[in-house]
Amino acid sequence: MISAVYLINLKGEILIYRAYRDDVSRAAADAFRMQVLAAKEFRSPVQVFEKASFFHIRSSNVYLVAATRENVNASMAFQFLFALVEVFKGYFGGAFEEEAVRENFPLVYELLDEVMDFGYPQSCSVDLLKTFIMQEGQQLDPGRALVAASLAPAQVTGAVSWRREGIKYRKNEVFLDVVENVNLLMSSKGTVLKSDVTGEIVMKTYLSGMPECKFGLNDKLMMQGEGKKGGSGSIEMEDVSFHQCVKLGKFDSDKAVTFIPPDGEFVLMKYRVSDNINLPFKVSPIVKELGRTRLEINVKVKAQYSSVTGLNVIVRIPLPPNTAKVTTTAAAGKAKYEPETSELVWRMRKFPGDTEYALSGEVEMSARIEDKKPWSRPPISMEFQVPMLAASGLHVRFLKIYEKSNYNTIKWVRYISKNGQYLNRI
Structure with a gap:
């Protein structure tokens, strides 16, 4: 049970104070402001003053503080603040x-009144709150004619709190994006030391009524739930988490992701895949030290995908901090030395599939007597975006939509692979 919520700026001034109970004194709140926020450094996000616990987080230049005298669940308090x-x-x-x-x-006071009742957190769904707390001047998507429901929905205390009734669209569409971040750590000899994919399925739904969606992937568990053996095309997902709209009971029974979607954009599920990763790029670096003041660099980058084109590919090659001059020749794109980060940055706007580009160059370094430590050779990092590629091998097998009016739905599916920590040791 939370007794009060404070919004405090970096100077320690209280911007907003909302009391839900009267058991936290003003003196305790002032002690927290003076002793915690006034300090330059503080370690614990939980502090106790006059037998009252203060949980605090920071967002930009505002501290959000929840105060209580009860022995509450700390995770719950922090989850409420982040929500x-x-x-x-x-x-x-x-x-x-x-x-x-x-x-x-x-508006802030009105929101604080709705998200908590007598110290107990209530609904923190933005979509639900916007149905009865409407900010003046709020605009809908101009390309869509949405007929809003009445202000107070019947689902405020019901099971489907994330979607209001009475939604109508002239054009019913579903956009599904499979967004994957590829993480790699490769040794200087070309051996993969660590690789995995962290992905999420992002959906934008513009559907009328109260539709039920059923979603299928080539995950081993889902395919086995349909009586199919997990063949070479199936993948094994780990650390799977779902949006609250997913009916977990049906997922446990028939291994199908069934849900009533919120209106607009939301993250349906998150997952991780650590086996059989299709690495988009292979980097082959060779760095030779020619004496104490010269380096010779040769870096080859090969696209290990086909039929698609990578976009905004950036290769960051670290150089010694005493670099004085860099001369490079690149087969594609542009390479530039950035002294503020001691990196040679090679940028390519487009990288076609099954293509290999090379960069070569010479580095001249200033001889500094005080630099006694050898260069540590940090790894080469990459940034990229490859549309229509799922590095994990994930595939959307089907997306079915059921609604009592039986309208036609236009479905769009897109795959995007991006860099996570994509590192190649030199």
């Missing part, structure tokens, strides 16, 4: 700062 940040961002256009709080005092 509160997302609520404010949803109303303030993605930015939650002191300026936004000062310009929207009435």
Whole structure:
């Protein structure tokens, strides 16, 4: 049970104070402000003053503080504070700062009244809150004609709190994005030391009524749930987490992801794959030291995909901090030395599949007597984006939509592979 919520700026000034109970004194709150926020460094996010516990997080230039005298679950308190940040961002256009709080005092107080009742957290769903707390001047997607439901939905205390009734679209569409971040650590000899993919399935739904969606992937468990053996085309997903709209009971029984989607954009599920990763790029670096003041660099990058084109590919080659001059020749793109990070940055806007590009160059270094430590040779890192490629091998097998009016739905599926920590040791 939370007794009060404070929004405090970096100077220690209270911007907003909302008391839900009267068991936390003003003196305790002042002690927290003076002793914690006034300090330059503080380690623990939980502090106790006058037998009251203060849980605090920071978002941009605002501290969010929850105070209580009860022995509450700390994870619950922090989860509520982080959810509160997302609520404010949803109303303030993605930015939650002191300026936004000062310009929207009435709205902030109204939100604090709705998200908590007598110290007990209630719904923190932005979509649900926007059905009865409407910010003035809020605009819908101009390309879509959405007929809003009545202000107070019947689902406020029901099971489907993330979707309101009465939604109507002239054009019913579903956009599904499989976004994967590829992580790699490769040795200087070309041996893969560690690789995995962390991915998420992002959906944008513009559907009328109260549809039920059924979603299928080539995951081993899902395919076995349908009586199919996991063949060479199946993958094994780990650390899977779902949006609250997913019916976990049906997933446990028939291994199908069934859900009533929220309106608009949301993350349906997150996952990790650590076996049989299709690495988009292979980097072959050779760095030779020619004496104490010269380096010779040769880096080859090969695309290990076909039929698609990589976009905005960046190769960051670390150089010694005493680098004075760099001369390079690149088969594609442009290479430039950036002294502030001591890196040679090689940029290519497009990287066609089954293509190999090479970069060569010479580095001249200034001889510094004080530099006695040898160069540590940090790894080469990459940034990239490859559309229509799923590095994990994940494949959307089907997406079915059921609604009592039986309307036609246009479905769009897209795959995107991006870099996570993509490192190659020199």
